Amino acid sequence: MPVDLSHGRGLDTRHSPMNGPVTTATRLASVAVYVPEHSYSLEEVAEVLGLTARELKRYRRFMGLDRVRWDPAARQSDLLVSAARLLPDLSNVRHVIHARTIEPTGPYSANALHDATRELGLGHVPAFGLSQHACASGLLGIDLAGRILRADGDPSGQVLLLTGEKTYPHVARYMPASTVMGEASAACLVGLGGERDRLVAFETRTLGAFNDFGAGSGESIAEFERSYPDTLAELLRTVTGKAGVALEDVRQILPHNINRISWVRVCQMLDLPVDRVLLDTIPVTGHCFCADSFVNYAHALDRGLLRHGDHYLMASVGLGATFSAMLFKH
């Protein structure tokens, strides 16, 4: 299935006529994604990332990776602003969270998150970075956003959840998995109440045995890769089971874009057809830190893959190693 991600897009679900009475359930009120225009082939980025010819062949043939979107001129704050500007309305934003895979964005005095909030006219809104679930921090951010809003007792308030990061040559050193990192970003307004895109269940599990993913931890990484499909499959069963939803009744799994083969293995474990996982964007954007689930959500809506009442899953795994899955009702 060809994927047109040449332009950013904003998707507004706030005014759905299907919204029911106000409840306090967490929901995705709006999602916007920014996908940089510059598309690079694996060959073009190989030298920067230190990929060998053999790895290139393996990445393309087995991992489903092909191209990646980068915005070389953009700073970190530009990526966040580019996504958030596509949202229709920021007037109800009470908090801003940037869910991050890797923490530092630059020197201490250059605070990309606050540069972005000021540029968005949200300098008066408390904003903080959220991390330590690596690429799964975005899903944690959705859950926290809902909890914060409920605790605030402000049913009309929203949290602006930002995801997406600059990639650098050194990122490959911290990403031992077979993947290529992209710079697509996402901005998600999390709110309370309503029926559409309602968070039904969330599960997260950290396997601390894999906390060290640095140099010299090759055996640990190999063990992590061996346990990955089982662990993720079990988590998907758990989160759906918790909600009383059969996994085969889940319309779509919106994955993190680590690579294709890892999802094929998970599907084998679950006895699910591979097309249940939306893998279209892997060869287009690469793995975009915490933004993948949102990029794939936007793509699923573009393709008309989600219908009223459908359940869908967002799933992400972060090095270190945190496995997270969220069940939504569209």
Next chain:
Amino acid sequence: MLGLSAIRHTTFGVNGAEPDYPGVVALFADRSAPYGVPVDRRQNLPGNRNSYAFMGAPVLRELAGAADPDLVVVAHALPDCGLATSISGYLEQRCTGQPLTFAVTEQGRATPFTAVRLVQQLATGGYHRVAVLAMDQGTIAYSDPALAGLDFGTDHVVGLLFTPGGAIKAGLARRLPGVSRERLTSVLAAELAELPSGPVTLVCGPTVPPPRTPHRLRVAPKDQLCTTVWAELAAELGTTTSFARTVLVVEYEPDLGYLCLCTFHVPANYGTRR
């Protein structure tokens, strides 16, 4: 609302294991370049080389004792040096209760207030034994004028444990954004006017102009960043008084314009073990 049941301030000198954290200098060189901040790629990594994971584990163990927390929120404003280690994973390995662990960052001196507020809010969702680890470490590969005056010869962790039985009741931590330096004194004065009657101690961060107040005042030192006011709180709570008192912790993050406040109600004859 959970009460504060323990607070510990722990300092760390040079890490005897001398971890070299490969790749950290290159990481900061790459990430600082767009901002025109030079990083010498050939340098030996300065500082004590205490990662947040390395420091957090023993403090959490001492803080929580035999009963591990079910939620741990790490608060740090300065970057970590152990970027190849997941703090969540590292602490999960050292706790029996598989706590939900995550970090909040990028709020400078205000960061721990956000962490405290989050655990207070999340406690309503089923977490009953929650810890905040506020940390400052100084293994940083570049020099930044914004960090001038900090003492990187010592790294700091302040751990706070909140439980249902915690004797020190805490008000919800608050961050007031949009407070300019010009408005700071008047906004703070308005906050102080709302304090309950009775003995009060103010624990103020070093960027807070000392308020005109009849209350007892403690000012935290300038050589720490986000831990300083919490270390001062630990010292204050280590003193026992024969009367109940209110302790108001006040910090100001000048770059963001956040005024932060958190109130603790300390019963008479309470002596928090340090």
